Amino acid sequence: MIELVARLGRTGLRKLEAFGLAGIILMQSLIARPAPTVMFPLVVKQIHFVGVLSLIIIVVSGLFIGMVLGLQGYTILVDYGSEQAVGQMVALSLVRELAPVVTALLFAGRAGSALTAEIGLMKATEQLSSLEMIGVDPLRRIIAPRFWAGFICLPVLATIFSLVGILGGAFVGIDWLGIYEGSFWSNMQNSVDFREDVLNGLIKAVVFGFVVTWIAVFQGYDCVPTSEGISEATTKTVVYASLSVLGLDFILTALMFGDI
Amino acid sequence: MRIRIMEIGVGAFLLAGIVALLMLALNVSGLKLMESNDTYRVYARFENIGGLTARSKVTMSGVLIGQVTDIRLDPEALQALVEMEISKDVDYLSIDSSASILTAGLLGEKYIGVVVGAEEEYLQDGDYFEDTQSALVLEDLIGKFLFNEVSE
Numbered sequence: 001m002i003e004l005v006a007r008l009g010r011t012g013l014r015k016l017e018a019f020g021l022a023g024i025i026l027m028q029s030l031i032a033r034p035a036p037t038v039m040f041p042l043v044v045k046q047i048h049f050v051g052v053l054s055l056i057i058i059v060v061s062g063l064f065i066g067m068v069l070g071l072q073g074y075t076i077l078v079d080y081g082s083e084q085a086v087g088q089m090v091a092l093s094l095v096r097e098l099a100p101v102v103t104a105l106l107f108a109g110r111a112g113s114a115l116t117a118e119i120g121l122m123k124a125t126e127q128l129s130s131l132e133m134i135g136v137d138p139l140r141r142i143i144a145p146r147f148w149a150g151f152i153c154l155p156v157l158a159t160i161f162s163l164v165g166i167l168g169g170a171f172v173g174i175d176w177l178g179i180y181e182g183s184f185w186s187n188m189q190n191s192v193d194f195r196e197d198v199l200n201g202l203i204k205a206v207v208f209g210f211v212v213t214w215i216a217v218f219q220g221y222d223c224v225p226t227s228e229g230i231s232e233a234t235t236k237t238v239v240y241a242s243l244s245v246l247g248l249d250f251i252l253t254a255l256m257f258g259d260i
Numbered sequence: 261m262r263i264r265i266m267e268i269g270v271g272a273f274l275l276a277g278i279v280a281l282l283m284l285a286l287n288v289s290g291l292k293l294m295e296s297n298d299t300y301r302v303y304a305r306f307e308n309i310g311g312l313t314a315r316s317k318v319t320m321s322g323v324l325i326g327q328v329t330d331i332r333l334d335p336e337a338l339q340a341l342v343e344m345e346i347s348k349d350v351d352y353l354s355i356d357s358s359a360s361i362l363t364a365g366l367l368g369e370k371y372i373g374v375v376v377g378a379e380e381e382y383l384q385d386g387d388y389f390e391d392t393q394s395a396l397v398l399e400d401l402i403g404k405f406l407f408n409e410v411s412e
Contacts, residue, residue, distance in 0.1 A: 044270050052269045055276075080369050091288050156277030163280040166288055182327050183369055186315030188288055198284050 022218040029144035029217075030139075039145065046149030050111035051156065057110055058103060058157045059164050065098060066090060067167030070172035074179070083173075084183035088191040090169035095192060095201045096257075099162040101249050104208035107154055108241035112216035115146055116237040119220025120230035128221075143217050150213025158205035162198075200256045207248060212241045214245070299326060299345040300385040304359045307338045310395025312361055317371040318344050328372065343371065354379040360393035362391045367401060370395060 075088040119142065122128050128138045168189075173179045192198070216237045223233035306312075309331060318326040326346035333359040346353070358378030361370055374389075383389075 044267055047270045047273065048266045052273045055273065081364065084364075085371050095284065095288070144286075152274075156274060156280075159277050159280040159284065162288075163283055180317065180324070182315045182317060186286070186313055187369070189315075190313055192288050194285050198281075198288070202281075 001019065018218075018222060020203065021222060022214065025139060025143060025218055025221060026147075026214060027028060028139040029147045039148075040139075042145035042241075043148050043152075044147045045055065047111055047153055048117070050107075050146075050149050051153035054110045054153070054157060055160070056109060057106055058161050061102065061106060062161040062164035063168040064166030065102065067172045068095060069098075069165070070095060070169035070177075074173060074177050080085070083177070083179050084178060084187050086173045087170065087184035088187035090173070091166050091188045091192050092197065094162045094165040094169075095197045097253070098248070099158045099165065100204035100208055101245060103158040103161045103205065104154060104212055104245040105242055107150075107157065107209070108212045108216070108238055111150065111153075112212050112237050112241050113234045115150070115213070115216040116220040116223070117230055119143070119146075119217065119222070120223040120225070120233050123221065124225035124227070124230060126225075143221065147213050147217055151209050154209025154212065155202055155205040158208075162201065163227045186227075203256075204249065204252050208245050211244050212249060215241045215244065298348045300348060300351075301329070301343055301345055301382050302353075302385075302387050303308060304342050304372075304389035304390065304392050305337055305339040306342060306361060306392050307339060307344065307394040308397060309361060310397045312342065312370040312372070312395065316369065318346065318374065320350070320353075320374045320376070322373075325374070342372070345370060351382060352376070353383045355381045355383055355387065356391065357383065357389060358391035358393065359389040359393035365395065370384070 069090045070086055073089045074083055077083045077085055077089070122138075122142065128142065131138045131141060170184065174181050174184055215258075219233040219237045219240070223229045275345065300313050312328060314328055316328040317324055319327060325339060326344055328342055328344045330343040332343075333339075353374065354377045356379045358375050358377070360373050360375070362373045363370055377391075
């Protein structure tokens with residue numbers, strides 16, 4: 001019995017410690033960043049890695065999700081003779097929900113796992129401790145640029161996702177199913193509000209970028225430096241990041257659109 | 261050279277993000293920028309436009325001939341002033357044509373239906389439809405119906 005309580009306490013303390021370490025990493029990389037001249041090339045390199053190279057998967061999934069939304073919306077709405085509302089349905093669901101959430105999920109799988117594996121391997125091969133030995137803070141040199149890159153990239157990717165998705169929906173709706181172009185766009189423009197919908201979607205993307213990158217970086221930094229440990233950390237990154245994105249999405253939606 | 265390519269890639273990526281945001285702002289949530297030339301403008305005053313919006317269709321016998329470009333309140337006549345662009349090909353709308361606001365389906369979008377008259381003269385750029393018919397507002401109809409029921 002005592003053994004059980006002790007084990008519970010140990011687990012709790014370990015979780016608390018991990019949480020504290022995550023907070024310290026966050027503070028250190030946000031506040032104690034290196035001078036801009038050193039930082040800038042590092043961030044550019046990371047944006048290239050997590051942003052530019054994720055572009056293809058984002059564009060392709062955005063296109064197909066938009067096309068599917070257009071097709072599904074059409075088959076339902078045509079029964080009620082209001083197929084002009086397809087544009088508004090596609091645009092609202094993409095801009096408000098799907099673009100930030102799906103982008104964040106894909107980003108966690110594509111870039112988050114890579115970040116974790118990279119940092120974990122650096123730790124396993126003792127590159128991080130070597131950096132410390134020669135007097136370079138690995139938090140500043142390794143963690144901070146990756147953090148900023150994720151923070152910048154996700155909103156950009158989510159915006160591109162929305163746009164490509166809407167164009168895909170417009171392609172299916174107008175060119176294929178023959179919805180009148182003017183009503184498609186006018187319905188969309190009447191119902192989508194820039195501040196209410198587009199900016200709120202962007203805020204969501206910023207929050208998700210923050211959370212996903214934080215989890216990825218922390219899992220890499222905290223992992224057990226063995227090959228098993230790295231694989232476990234990578235799995236944890238994807239699982240935790242996806243779960244927190246979905247959970248946070250509910251909270252953010254409730255705050256933004258729930259009239260609380 | 262490797263570095264240069266990477267930086268160009270990042271620059272293009274960020275630029276694509278800004279362009280996408282601009283397009284979302286202008287095209288999805290805002291105004292259109294393109295202006296077509298081969299149209300002419302005519303105007304019509306309505307008592308009640310009942311949900312007609314800019315970029316709604318203008319049709320004749322159900323065939324699309326133009327679109328609504330602007331709706332504002334005429335301060336003198338105290339009526340809605342609807343500006344529409346009609347395709348240049350359709351230059352045979354006589355001056356006694358009538359414009360009415362119709363509904364696609366029971367609850368669908370509003371559009372303008374044009375019925376031509378018998379005069380020999382045709383509507384030119386900047387002319388007004390003399391004969392207009394306002395939108396059918398469902399609530400008014402229901403109200404009238406209920407009122408009649410009660411009075412009987």
